[in-house]
Amino acid sequence: MWNSFLGKRLKGCGYAFKGALLLLRNEASIQVQAVIAIIMAFAGFYFEISAVEWMLQIFAIGLVMSIEGLNTAVEEIADFVHPDFHNKIGFIKDVAAGAVFFAAITAIIIGCIIYFPKFY
Numbered sequence: 001m002w003n004s005f006l007g008k009r010l011k012g013c014g015y016a017f018k019g020a021l022l023l024l025r026n027e028a029s030i031q032v033q034a035v036i037a038i039i040m041a042f043a044g045f046y047f048e049i050s051a052v053e054w055m056l057q058i059f060a061i062g063l064v065m066s067i068e069g070l071n072t073a074v075e076e077i078a079d080f081v082h083p084d085f086h087n088k089i090g091f092i093k094d095v096a097a098g099a100v101f102f103a104a105i106t107a108i109i110i111g112c113i114i115y116f117p118k119f120y
């Protein structure tokens with residue numbers, strides 16, 4: 001019983017990893033965010049940001065990429081259940097994109113708080 005429980009959890013991790021790879025391979029917005037994440041990691045090393053700043057930076061990047069992934073899933077479901085134009089589908093997609101906007105604004109504010117003092 002314990003074995004099958006662990007086996008199922010491990011399988012779940014495998015599917016999740018597969019999903020992350022699918023996002024990185026196929027989604028332009030996720031690819032852009034991954035590149036920004038790498039640039040920000042270099043910036044973090046260059047400016048020798050503190051442990052707390054690293055945590056906030058990693059959290060902000062994780063937040064944006066996670067919400068973007070969910071936004072992609074919502075878009076895929078919407079296109080699957082209703083491929084034709086419909087005001088409700090438009091509303092659903094706009095709301096999902098709005099969630100990405102909130103996450104992105106949060107990440108930009110965190111980035112400004114970390115890096116502005118390094119310049120001024």
Ligand SMILES: Nc1ncnc2c1ncn2[C@@H]1O[C@H](COP(=O)(O)OP(=O)(O)OP(=O)(O)O)[C@@H](O)[C@H]1O
Binds near residue numbers: 084097
């Ligand atoms: N089936 C639809 N019915 C009504 N409005 C839609 C529909 N599909 C898309 N829209 C509108 O267009 C916007 C962009 O949609 P969507 O993100 O699917 O297209 P896209 O710009 O090609 O996205 P991506 O490049 O991420 O696939 C939506 O937020 C919505 O306002």
